[in-house]
Amino acid sequence: MRASSMDGGRKSRFLVPQNYPGRRRRAALGMTSFCVARVLMTTAGAIAAFLLLTAQSSAQVTAERLLNSSKEPQNWLMYSGDYAGHRYSALDQINMSNAALLVPKWAYQTMAGGKFEGTPLDVDGILYGTGQDDRVFALDARSGRPIWQYQQALPVDIRPCCGRVNRGVAILGDKVFVATLDAHVVALDSKTGNVVWEVNTAEHAKGYSFTLAPLVIKNLVIVGVSGGEYGIRGFIDAYDAATGARKWRFYTIPGPGEPGHETWEGESWKIGGSPAWITGTYDPATNTTFWTTGNPSPSNRGEGRAGDNLYSNSLLALDPDTGKLKWHFQFTQHDEHDYDATQVPVMIDDGDRKLIAQANRNGFFYLIDRTNGKLLSATSYAKVTWSTSKDAIGRPVGDKNASPTPEGNRVCPGAAGATNWMSPTYDPQTKLFYVTAREQCDIFATAPQPYEAGHAYYGSAYFPNDEAQPFWGALRALDPATGKLKWEWKHSSPTWAGVLSTAGGLVFTGDAEGNVIALDAASGKALWHFQCGSSVYASPMSFAVDGKQYVTVAAGSTLFTFGLP
């Protein structure tokens, strides 16, 4: 069913609703002292309208609004669009019949180099986004004109492994929250961009940093740390949105005496990595938040950390109020190929089945019962050579001969994975799961190195085969029930763009050559593309303002917004 969302939902704050108070009172006054009344009431109406506009323009993004984000499809209130991680827009003004007409409406330049990985939010006609080097900006969603801009003063000794990136903000009340490369969490005033509070969570010089968009649940701002390349001890933190006080911390590596600690050899747990650098999802029905974790450190060398290395490369079900672990599921045990499980854990309801679907970096598509963490199926969706067998519970397990060797061992997928952090999407209309797949194998060669605080800690190296070996990528539409491929759109080369699906029967993605592309969600046929001039390294989103739908995506150092002519 297609929601005709353009009619429903909240009106823009610049449109005066039909039933505004001034109109009603004016009717009640009748004919007495008509002229005086008219003047008075016009004034009163204007004042009332002004008050209403003021009230609306300072409309709070309440926790309830976040819970009910599907009721306001014109807005994009969190990183993945909703708590389920669907990255789906119920807007259908842009659809199969008119997608070919899309044109760029405006562009916003961050003027920064490097990768622009952010997804902006849209809240009542204002876009809140982040760019490289922890830039934060609020833009008029109609024109792209900046309202305020903020940039974190980053110290010189930060340790971003893979670019000075930031994937976005979260919002609650009149604050937007950003997690920064110097491992700070910062609350900014949503009207001015002024700092309301700022907390330092960990020592950035030792390799702790943030790159993800925070997740707000109730009154808490939840973040997961990056730094799996530096031998950190990973954690997920929750901060009081009002004050910045830390409410809980969940270490993704259990300490002495905690269950799972025995999965680490000796002292390796202290520097075992297991970051949590992708925004989680949330199931209000069971009050459970789902987070995913990254590789154990050193990322490509298992020697010295014998064991499964919990909770690296895992799905974690946490109580958002306390940070207590309800259950866990580990995708890749004792990983030696950098197969971070940091892909958005997507919540899908299939009849009575409450599921988490994840297309994992290790090349398998997993279906997990989200009420108890039980694995239901694991099906490869890309070329896999690291695992050729499954254990008693159906988990793919790594082959011994897939380990890195001194001479180099070719393993698929390569270290960048069969997919990576770029968001997948689940379309409740087509009931398909769309994911960016990368077909690239790497040679893994040992390069042992001692741990040194703040230094890269890989333990081995990986690089593409130097024989002629074409790498390629595709957008794949999977039937989540079976993991089977429904269709694929072949990219010219592997891409780092995520995917958005919409009620208009479309999926949007981008490619490494700079195209933003709209495809028929049912068939994978390309309906429209636009050349942005530099690689798309982000996941698209959609919003509507003044009754017009737009699609926004970052490419190069520019945020592009497209709409109908």
Place this chain on the structure above:
Amino acid sequence: MPNFSQLRHFMQRDSRTFPRRCGLVAAALLVLWVGAPGLLAQEKNPYAGDAKVAKLGEYQFRSNCAFCHGLGAKGGGRGPDLTRAQKHHGNTDAEIFHNIHDGIAGTAMPAATNGGIGVGMSDEEIWQVVTYLRSVEKKATAAETGDAARGKELFYGNNAACATCHMVNGKGGRLGPDLTTTGSSRSVDYLADSVRSPSKRLAVGLSEPLKDFAQEYETVTVITADATLYQGVILNEDSFTVQMLDRSERLHSFEKAKLRSFQKSRESLMPTYDVKLLPEKDLKDLIAFLLAASSQGGAK
């Protein structure tokens, strides 16, 4: 740029507890701050010839450099062979250090600093890599491999006819890669292999910013809507368009959807120069020419 007040704060705080150490650290920091350009211009490798450091450098190289330059520094899909004594962007320790530290403008070589593509290497680690590179360096002179002057005749003459498609120092054709610097960026074995089996590794062409992998000189055959056939090499391509050079060195750009036919092949347009077509001696002379051409002012 260091924050001076932080530095001062650091000095004051530590001077009470560890005065001597603080003095040293502060002095070091001041050197870092004031004398940064001086330090970067450091010219001598402090570890030159140290085999242990070379081993550490090998691991650093694997972690940070091998992605492009290949295992053993023998050249990868897009990075040159670094075992060549003659390096295109400089042969001295200081030049190699600088190239790793700051990257090479106009090439895909990034700076080894945080926020670049790599994870960042300290100066010490860069010197380890320099030490490693010196330990795997192989000298190959034109004189050892063959007769460069005869190679030049072969290259530009009608027998091998390399110049039909390849250019050296501004003279020759455009359909294949310019070979001016190839002699200093690829090993003799690699060059021989490329002549004998040209389709084994296609040359790497355009590398777009932020894109992981460069375009290659793939062979393309298109038939346009009006039934004209063009064959040549792909200069660039995306999902919707292709930019190519045809056999007559004419540039074309096509929208794929408007073509009657579009076919790509990883069979190179270059003929396979087997021993019949190019005897072993000719091959050696040809390579000698490429080596000489790539040295400073060579073979002009």
